[in-house]
Amino acid sequence: MDFAGFSPAHAPLIDPFGRSISYLRVSVTDRCDFRCVYCMAENMTFLPKRDLLTLEELDRLCSAFIARGVRKIRLTGGEPLVRRGIMTLFASLSRHLASGALGELTLTTNGSQLPKFAGELAAHGVKRINVSLDTLDPEKFRAITRWGEVQQVLDGIAAARAAGIAVKINAVALKGVNEDELGDLVAWAHGRGMDLTLIEVMPLGDIGEGRLEQYLPLSMVRARLSERYALEDIDYRTGGPARYVGVKETGGRLGFITPLTHNFCESCNRVRVTCTGTLYMCLGQEDAADLRTPLRASESDEALHAAIDEAISRKPKGHDFVIDRRHRRPALARHMSVTGG
Ligand code: SAM
Numbered sequence: 129m130d131f132a133g134f135s136p137a138h139a140p141l142i143d144p145f146g147r148s149i150s151y152l153r154v155s156v157t158d159r160c161d162f163r164c165v166y167c168m169a170e171n172m173t174f175l176p177k178r179d180l181l182t183l184e185e186l187d188r189l190c191s192a193f194i195a196r197g198v199r200k201i202r203l204t205g206g207e208p209l210v211r212r213g214i215m216t217l218f219a220s221l222s223r224h225l226a227s228g229a230l231g232e233l234t235l236t237t238n239g240s241q242l243p244k245f246a247g248e249l250a251a252h253g254v255k256r257i258n259v260s261l262d263t264l265d266p267e268k269f270r271a272i273t274r275w276g277e278v279q280q281v282l283d284g285i286a287a288a289r290a291a292g293i294a295v296k297i298n299a300v301a302l303k304g305v306n307e308d309e310l311g312d313l314v315a316w317a318h319g320r321g322m323d324l325t326l327i328e329v330m331p332l333g334d335i336g337e338g339r340l341e342q343y344l345p346l347s348m349v350r351a352r353l354s355e356r357y358a359l360e361d362i363d364y365r366t367g368g369p370a371r372y373v374g375v376k377e378t379g380g381r382l383g384f385i386t387p388l389t390h391n392f393c394e395s396c397n398r399v400r401v402t403c404t405g406t407l408y409m410c411l412g413q414e415d416a417a418d419l420r421t422p423l424r425a426s427e428s429d430e431a432l433h434a435a436i437d438e439a440i441s442r443k444p445k446g447h448d449f450v451i452d453r454r455h456r457r458p459a460l461a462r463h464m465s466v467t468g469g
């Protein structure tokens with residue numbers, strides 16, 4: 129067999145369970161202009177600047193993963209669009225779209241900065257994005273985000289669509305907060321040609337309030353929605369954890385992400401890297417690998433590729449989420465804004 133040209137730097141990433149790693153989520157900042165109650169505490173301590181990977185380092189890191197077969201990159205955070213200079217990262221990564229090495233460059237955003245950046249994102253090859261929006265009610269929105277303005281997000285969604293970017297809405301289902309409104313949110317999103325995905329609250333990070341108070345099982349949400357809509361199981365998959373149903377009355381798609389049930393680990397194709405270069409092989413496990421040290425150790429990517437290989441060889445079979453009912457504590461100490469969901 130001829131192994132010439134098949135250096136580890138080009139070998140595809142396959143984990144011990146035979147799953148190919150083709151999707152990288154990158155948290156580019158831990159900061160945010162909102163403080164959603166389920167995501168962050170009101171007084172968060174953010175990372176010192178020197179710990180963050182520079183935009184050039186983030187580009188190098190993403191490019192190394194692309195060389196290893198990653199086809200989809202999602203930038204997230206914190207709020208990715210509040211990172212200073214973030215458009216230069218989109219601009220540089222778009223070269224991989226142009227070459228065909230990367231199939232999709234996208235982001236998850238709270239939408240607040242889209243009025244400013246939608247046009248540039250479209251110019252850099254971003255075709256679809258996820259925008260998080262839990263309620264259309266300005267007061268509830270302020271209560272959930274602690275200081276956000278819903279109109280700013282609605283303007284952002286309009287700006288993205290005007291720039292030709294398809295928008296999917298993500299909403300976290302919150303007990304006693306937006307549970308009465310989810311049916312209307314379906315009608316609103318589908319009425320504008322946008323898919324909607326509902327997310328169950330995950331036990332990540334100490335946010336200073338009981339998770340059990342926020343937790344609303346999506347099985348209950350689905351049962352309630354089926355009193356208003358005919359929901360039909362459909363085969364649509366995006367490779368992610370969402371299970372989709374078709375809504376007969378609207379003709380739109382509705383996704384459910386229920387991370388507390390082990391329903392998507394077998395087909396997991398993703399890993400996550402934080403803005404400090406820590407690679408998490410599974411959203412629901414603490415095990416992680418430091419990629420910043422090998423990245424900064426030399427200008428060549430050899431050590432980086434070796435560290436990536438070593439990490440992927442430890443990707444676990446599945447996750448371990450539990451809301452600890454006895455101690456009323458999150459099962460994992462890190463916040464969602466660290467890995468970006
Ligand atoms: N700031 C961006 C946004 O809000 O879309 C990107 C980062 S945010 C951490 C990514 C997604 O995670 C959002 O849709 C948010 O609603 C969701 N999220 C945050 N904390 C969560 C939690 N504890 N459980 C479930 N989803 C959560």
Ligand code: SF4
Nearest residue numbers: 160162164167206238
């Ligand atoms: Fe910010 Fe997104 Fe977390 Fe809300 S969910 S606080 S918008 S990072």
